[in-house]
Amino acid sequence: xxxxxxxxxxxxxxxxxxxxxxxxxxxxxxxxxxxxxxxxxxxxxxxxxxxxxxxxxxxxxxxxxxxxxxxxxxxxxxxxxxxxxxxxxxxxxxxxxxxxxxxxxxxxxxxxxxxxxxxxxxxxxxxxxxxxxxxxxxxxxxxxxxxxxxxxxxxxxxxxxxxxxxxxxxxxxxxxxxxxxxxxxxxxxxxxxxxxxxxxxxxxxxxxxxxxxxxxxxxxxxxxxxxxxxxxxxxxxxxxxxxxxxxxxxxxxxxxxxxxxxxxxxxxxxxxxxxxxxxxxxxxxxxxxxxxxxxxxxxxxxxxxxxxxxxxxxxxxxxxxxxxxxxxxxxxxxxxxxxxxxxxxxxxxxxxxxxxxxxxxxxxxxxxxxxxxxxxxxxxxxxxxxxxxxxxxxxxxxxxxxxxxxxxxxxxxxxxxxxxxxxxxxxxxxxxxxxxxxxxxxxxxxxxxxx
Numbered sequence: 001x002x003x004x005x006x007x008x009x010x011x012x013x014x015x016x017x018x019x020x021x022x023x024x025x026x027x028x029x030x031x032x033x034x035x036x037x038x039x040x041x042x043x044x045x046x047x048x049x050x051x052x053x054x055x056x057x058x059x060x061x062x063x064x065x066x067x068x069x070x071x072x073x074x075x076x077x078x079x080x081x082x083x084x085x086x087x088x089x090x091x092x093x094x095x096x097x098x099x100x101x102x103x104x105x106x107x108x109x110x111x112x113x114x115x116x117x118x119x120x121x122x123x124x125x126x127x128x129x130x131x132x133x134x135x136x137x138x139x140x141x142x143x144x145x146x147x148x149x150x151x152x153x154x155x156x157x158x159x160x161x162x163x164x165x166x167x168x169x170x171x172x173x174x175x176x177x178x179x180x181x182x183x184x185x186x187x188x189x190x191x192x193x194x195x196x197x198x199x200x201x202x203x204x205x206x207x208x209x210x211x212x213x214x215x216x217x218x219x220x221x222x223x224x225x226x227x228x229x230x231x232x233x234x235x236x237x238x239x240x241x242x243x244x245x246x247x248x249x250x251x252x253x254x255x256x257x258x259x260x261x262x263x264x265x266x267x268x269x270x271x272x273x274x275x276x277x278x279x280x281x282x283x284x285x286x287x288x289x290x291x292x293x294x295x296x297x298x299x300x301x302x303x304x305x306x307x308x309x310x311x312x313x314x315x316x317x318x319x320x321x322x323x324x325x326x327x328x329x330x331x332x333x334x335x336x337x338x339x340x341x342x343x344x345x346x347x348x349x350x351x352x353x354x355x356x357x358x359x360x361x362x363x364x365x366x367x368x369x370x371x372x373x374x375x376x377x378x379x380x381x382x383x384x385x386x387x388x389x390x391x392x393x394x395x396x397x398x399x400x401x402x403x404x405x406x407x408x409x410x411x412x413x414x415x416x417x418x419x420x421x422x423x424x425x426x427x428x429x430x431x432x433x434x435x436x437x438x439x440x441x442x443x444x445x446x447x448x449x450x451x
Contacts, residue, residue, distance in 0.1 A: 263289045266286045334387055
């Protein structure tokens with residue numbers, strides 16, 4: 001049985017093929033709703049070996065075939081067996097995947113994926129629609145960045161293993177940039193540098209063009225004294241010390257980009273529209289975020305263009321609220337949270353990646369930037385949209401008591417039940433294009449439920 005899916009891409013054939021050859025391509029193409037992860041990416045699409053992880057410790061292995069490697073027109077991989085018959089029957093059969101690239105014009109390429117497998121095409125269609133849409137959007141983002149003057153760069157990234165960091169790093173490397181991951185362990189490759197948040201090495205950022213600082217302890221949790229200390233201490237001091245290191249580096253960065261959060265505005269801002277000029281709130285998270293942003297001051301004072309990315313509620317089944325709510329709604333047990341009147345300022349994971357990318361090259365972007373979709377929704381609207389995408393009812397509202405039992409009173413108030421209508425005014429002023437500006441489009445893409 002064979003399955004075929006094709007897409008016309010607005011990019012030259014050499015560029016499209018090169019994207020697939022670079023580190024990060026597998027991660028960018030893995031559908032987030034599927035229960036698999038990249039254990040090992042092939043070192044080469046000519047003859048490399050890739051491993052995907054499945055639930056229960058199972059492994060799915062693919063070998064690239066050197067005899068069928070024909071750049072920039074074709075490469076092929078096949079599933080190989082490790083002799084242990086543990087995979088489900090549907091996945092343990094033959095799998096041959098042919099990637100065929102055809103030059104339609106000097107600036108357009110047709111990519112055709114042909115898969116020979118026992119897996120029914122109806123089960124593959126959503127995967128390849130996702131892959132092709134993801135590839136087309138990534139190529140378009142890189143084309144726009146080059147047109148704006150972004151050359152291949154060396155970018156240091158902290159928090160590179162997190163949900164946002166892993167996708168951002170993969171996006172940058174497939175686009176031809178070199179990413180230096182700032183890690184806590186001993187470096188395992190030339191693209192890692194050991195980073196001590198309490199005392200960064202003087203040469204940590206030597207030879208780096210830009211810094212993207214994402215690291216910080218998870219905010220979600222019961223707001224105990226210990227949790228509050230971890231949230232604050234993992235952000236404020238390390239950010240200030242990393243900013244100092246950036247200024248003192250030899251041949252160091254000219255751009256310092258730090259994660260931030262719309263928690264800056266406080267949890268209760270009903271009937272207000274919050275752009276980047278809005279005043280800070282007065283609760284715990286607002287105080288932490290304010291101090292976190294102020295900690296980037298050494299970079300700005302040292303002459304680096306400095307950006308604070310105030311992130312909304314990130315939408316991906318790989319983490320955050322959608323990861324928690326998806327199984328509940330799939331089981332028909334979903335509904336609005338609390339009153340449902342609170343406004344949720346959300347953003348698609350790939351749109352957040354694009355915001356960090358824009359911060360690298362847009363010289364007019366500095367200071368706080370709201371990384372939120374242009375269409376916030378109420379809690380009720382969110383529940384109805386998610387239920388509609390999953391074709392399930394949304395009949396079982398969760399009272400405010402539910403989040404309080406998990407997060408405590410303060411955590412529920414400042415996280416789960418926060419009411420914040422944050423709008424991306426700074427991005428709108430720059431004419432920024434969102435991949436998925438509506439919640440329905442975002443959820444359909446992230447959950448593989450396109451029409």
